[in-house]
Amino acid sequence: MMHIFCPYCGELREEEEFHAKGQAHIERPIEPEACSDAEWGDYLFFRNNPRGIHHELWIHAVGCRKYFNITRHTVTYEILETYRMGEQPGITAETLAAEQLAQSAAASAASSTTQQTGDARP
Amino acid sequence: MQRYSGFGLVKHALSHHEHWQKVWRSPEPKKEYDVIIVGGGGHGLATAYYLAKEHGITNIAVIEKGWLGGGNTARNTTIVRSNYLWDESAALYEHSMKLWEGLSQDLNYNVMFSQRGVLNLGHTLQDMRDIQRRVNANRLQGIDGEVLDTQQVQDLVPAMDCSASTRYPVLGASWQPRGGVARHDAVAWGFARGADSLGVDLIQQTEVTGFRKQDGAIVGVETSRGFIGAKRVGVVTAGNSGVMAEKAGFRLPLESHPLQALVSEPLKPILDTVVMSNHVHGYVSQSDKGDLVIGAGIDGYVGYGQRGSYPTIEHTVQAIIELFPIFSRVRMNRQWGGIVDTCPDACPIISKTPVKGLFFNCGWGTGGFKATPGSGNIFAWTLAKGRAHPLAEPFAYDRFNSGKLIDEHGAAGVAH
């Protein structure tokens, strides 16, 4: 049962206020008629399904009714960041891998990458 | 293979059970196989079994990253039925049902297939239209089924509240007498034992980390124990199918979601059939041990955590108490989750892929367990012949480009 930071309300709220809406950043082709059937099928149905970092579209359904994006780990269910429509993720599988590499190179103590902003205190 | 029987059991008892053979070997992987099955769940093991038994291909390895039958096979609510709406899916599940009906004897392993009947309840006028439509189709497909009225449902399930005073009264149901439940672990173990005895190598604790291709064709798999060559590879990894496809270099129209289930503490027999309700959204049967086995809903997000959200459990338990208020004082013992790979049309993908010689069998969503023998059987055929089994043809993944979906969402609803 997740605790989700709504980037529009600026607060952590209970998962019950939200609905998951699938993969984020899927753009509708600008010229649908120019798409092949395969391209259109890809837009409609084919999805990233990663075991790890995933960028997802959610709606704060019982709240501000705004759609927004979540970067979430699909195994640990950790929410690494949430961001508004039109924004790009600050954390991706690639940035995390690079960070890990840098960290192991520096052999420094591991630091948390979680950036779910806001204070979880009630 | 050591045959099992009541007589054998008595014999072993007299020697303190010290002489039972291993149910399967733990072989070292060979350098190359004719066929490699990735995934040692029920479907993968069944595929290997039928490949060996029906197609004479025995140079086969099943590669499992964990333990056999440890994924959704071990986590489902064990319901078996074949009363699907569309011809394509009904034929697929009925093929499976027929195999279930002789499976214990075929495998010499009691999978405890209990044909106690499956009820799909209707609570609204539209539910009843859909039930009529599906049962009418089933009869013409050659699948048993009838539409029951409220009183007939009450007679079958005395413990259920079929009164008119509930929030969503039971208006009737579809009834498939041949449906029922089976012992999930036994299915995996029975197929594993059968496959092993036909020479199939079951390789556990070995992870497939990649697919090696040459000129667009598969030549083997990379594993945590090194490269293993193969002429053909069948991937049957359920919730991990998306991950496997990514490793093979393509995407599938799949998302892996958490699906939860729960059991009560064991009770004396109180429920003799399987009761499913799409509308109030719960389904329940009672295991031979006495637990009420209850299926919960699917969560809306991608999740590989084998757990879902608590409100999903709450809604399911509410549904069960709406149907069976007398269970209010019964306790929930345990909940768990599986990872189900779901397709947009709630139907599986049994298909060749962009990589020659590489086949996928996935997307069973919430309906995989009941399909185990049938899925394995037609996937074995597909792997043996290098082309889709006639029953598998409609389930190619390119249907999502042509638009030829087999949309079971509408009528199957809770497609378990």
Place this chain on the structure above:
Amino acid sequence: MTETRTPSRRTSSGGRINRETSLNFTFNGKRYQGLAGDTLASALMANGVDVLNASFKYARPRGLVAAGAEEPNAILQLGSTESGQVPNVRATQQALYDGLEAHAVSGWVKSQKDLMSRFLPQVGKLGGKFMPPGFYYKTFMAPASLWMTYEKYIRKAAGLGRSPLENDPDIYDHLHQHTDVLVIGSGPAGLLAALVAARSGARVILCDEQEELGGSLLSMSGDCLDQTLDGQPASEWRDAVLAELAACDDVLLLPRTTANGYHDHNFVTLHERRTEHQADIAPVNSRGARQARSRLHRVRAHRVIMATGAHERPLVYSHNDVPGNMIAGAVTTYLTRFGVAAGDKLVLSVNNDHAYRAALAWKAAGRDVVAIADARSAPSGALVEAARAAGIRIITGAAVIEARGDRRVTGARVAAIDIDGFKVTGEVEELVCDTIASSGGYSPVVHLAAHTGARPVWSDEVHGFLPALGAPMLKGFDACGAANGSFSLEDVLVAAYASGVAAVEACEYPVADTIVPAVSALVEAPMLPLYQVPHDKPTARAPKQFVDLQNDVTAAGIELATREGFESIEHVKRYTAMGFGTDQGKLGNVNGMAVAARCLGQTIPDTGTTVFRPNYTPVTFGAIVGRHCGALFDPMRYTAMQEWHVAQGAKFEDVGQWKRPWYYPQGSEDMHAAVERECLAVREKVGVLDASTLGKIDITGRDAREFLNRIYTNAWAKLAVGKARYGLMCHDDGMVMDDGVTTCLAEDHFLMTTTTGGAAAILEWMELWHQTEWPELDVQMTSVTDHWATLTVTGPEARALVGELTDIDLDRDNFKFMEVREGMIADIPGRIFRISFTGELSYELNVPANYGQYVWETLFAKGEKYGLTPYGTETMHVLRAEKGFIIVGQDTDGSMTPEDLGMQWCVGYNKPYSWIGKRALTRPDTRRDDRKQMIGLIPRRKKAGDERIVLQEGAQIVFDPDHAIPMPMVGHVTSSYYSPTLGHGFALAVVKGGSARIGETVFLPQADGSTLEAEITAPVFYDKKGARQNV
């Protein structure tokens, strides 16, 4: 009269029971007395009741083993009335109350006569020799047809308690809690951590599953071996801390409350048993009002501190299941807390110091300690010395290898053992005793920490699993005390203090001054790992050594599983059923893993880890459901005219959450009679439908029109102000998802209607497109579904009737079909839409819903002379079907395009923007000619009376009824009715290539084997030119 029996097992003093208040109870129909403060278990023990159940598989007598949540055997059925039945109550966690009635649940015993006589005459006597693990998988296969019969008897034998057969008279509820710090467990660790947090000003919840807060402090014996905290006896320190916590505003203390499930992001469910300690059925509260029998707290905590202690592990030796075999800590607890001795003569078998307390307490209670068998060769430590000083015999390097006795322990076989060699090394000594207590060490209670998938980690230091603190699934989660492997009181308190401080700091409060209490010293020597005790016979031949008592799993069974190739611990558990009981293997899992590890020649961590799932202990469904049951199971949505509908005796149909009038029967009318009357009234005079449930969305903005162009399939560019138009919506896969009429109220202002079921989803759908793809469009949307009451007045007399209510000019030329007007309706401001879903002259009156019922009643006041008839959804369906109007969701199923519906007239092929759904219509499959298409069907009439034939909705359609099964189906009936207007039945259906087959005959095989015939027609049956709505 109560059957009295001197409770000989009760000690003369001590304990937390109230010796002045005795309580009557029964077990298996026999009357007993216990004391206030007893658990059902301690009361049974005090009365000398040894056998509580027969075991699940082997029907062996079983008694109490433990004193808490880990108890596997004492599972009882409670309840003195049918509705008050509670199955599967753990006697160790049930407070005794006056009038309690308990029964054994053993199913086997009752039903074994059936099974025995038929199948396996020797099973019971031989103690299950023929029922090794996998027994079912290897048998009952022949003949195949008999399995269902076998199963019937297997089922009868299984199960613990029984479900009540009457509805639960009690209520349950939930409390949504939010807290800074949730502390689970109120032993010394939990108390100190909570105290640090509370003093720092944090919001704190402290819960504990026991009847009283205090945890292990409650079992302190009160003698010199107890440690003091800051010089105070433990109980006084506990009382002081609790008093301070209770005085804090933002601290919630919850005794009798079990943390059952730990979910993602620190969401925890707590089950508070509020009246279960008082009666079968909850008594009313001080106001005389009903109160919840139990309550589920849904807690979101910023920090969770798990201070759940540890469970003692029994040793696994032969016949360790005979009543009188217990874990050592339980023996101590029964003595010190409940003043009950488990027996008279004790043999203790241990591998650690801590368990010596049992012998010391036993001796202090004036009972005989026969001997302590300690697996260690040279035990030392304060408690060991105390035992020596008390003159207790200690046999070192030895263990109990077998218990004697049948229904009660009568002796112990003790022998020197070689743990590494797994063998008995010395002579076996037979000791006479009635109780054997064992201790194999302590397993931290890590269950909650594993619920989110963080697998516990084996510790060679603790000889147990520890929570995987620091795992990503345990953010904000901490553990301290025995739950995290600290066993000495000093270590526990230091760790608890640190946990408390860390929690306070994470919540950004200044840490208040608190010091760790000073503890008097008590030195304990290290334990020696020992799980299964070797026997003088090999495991397979030794008398049964139980690992999981509830599921009758033995060491030999585990050995057999590994022999058969089940090498993963998950396989072992599933093959043997170990850990699948209602105790979830709290006592047995680690021992079982140790046995498997030994058989496989590997270490415990190599063998696997142990996974736990919620619930920690079982929770009633009622508590999970809370108040979401019965009349509050799901909202019933009503329109403003609901009271009128009820008063008129309407029958209702569930449409989503709405209750809609289905039909209004008069007198003894059935639905068909009522619907025929309602239909004719509309066609001939005038009817009114409550259409308020339709979704309504107010859309404004300069780009509203363009937005509609993109969302709907048809064109909106030219819709003039004051005009309405029907629109169809698709998903981007080209399949129809919703429809409705949208009206242009002003140049930049539209009122959209949606289907009743689609209202919320369509608004969300439109917001999706606006927010994500087209934010540049100037368009705003707000739901007004609930704001407007909608009354559809339809029929030839509609104009005359509505004219009596409104100042709006209804003249046919001034107010045309598909137009809207604003004005007063029965003195209420509103709008009238001249749109029709019946084909008749229709006016849809929209008034603010507060006045809906008034306008409706006024309509009837004026309507009598016109024959105004209320009609429901069923009549509405008939009338619209006569006109061929579809209902999305009934005539469509998510696989129908606008073209399939024959609605090309509603598709804007040339709109500039590629609207939602357009591209998909040109995919290969959507272009097929033989797609299923919407058509009409009229049953072929062959004899008088056949005009009454109504095809079944959902009937399948075939071209060749003589085809063998499987018979190719070409479509199905979606809507079908008898039309009193037409005088015969008719239907809407979809048929493959149907629109090119008008006039052809199709066949509809019936359930009874007969076949109906029908003619394919155009899907409009009445007033094909649409003249009547234009009058």
Place this chain on the structure above:
Amino acid sequence: MSDATTLDPQAVTDADAATRSQTSVIDQRPALDVHLQTARSPLAHLFTARADANAGVVLEEKAFLGHLMLRGDPAQSGFAEAVEVALGLALPLTSSTLNLNDAGVSIQWLAPDEWLIIVPGEEAFAFEQALHEQLSGRYQVVNVSGGQTVVSLSGAQARQVLMKSTPTDVHPRAFPVGRGVPAVFAKATLILRHVSAKEGESEFELVIRRSFADYLGRWLLDASEEFGVCIKA
């Protein structure tokens, strides 16, 4: 869905302000005497007066108020000022805040582009007109008075009743006076606001959709039963 970026609101504003979008606005309130004789509130059938001096929970339906939904982009120049002029109350720009005055007017932040305005019922049209007069560019004002009602919840146990019903944190530290949010409430949703706290006793307002009123009303009565309920009618 896509990554389409939000337009620069300033750019939109300047173009939009030139022409006012055309909408249909009607006075939806009948004459006072008609209103008094004809209006029926969503909870009239359920919240019949019930006296209990020791009640832990006090419920009252505040029926027939004027409810206006306002949508618009506060980044448009003059938007906030226009609203303030029309209402005499500042437009809350901080999430989940509620501004209210003694004249019975309140405005509550629901979303970055959406507010709930509640005014005395007979003044709804006047306020609606005032908003239209003051506002320009991208905005929407919709009268939803018939679709909503307000339940006042007070009494010593009011917070307990809320805790039984909503996962929203209603502790005074987290939910002070002047805060309001849409909330999951039992199996429905509503808008929850903390309007006052006198002598430590809080009054909450629950803004309820008409069609859910019966369900939520029955839920509230059921949840309050153990504390004793007083209903002001």
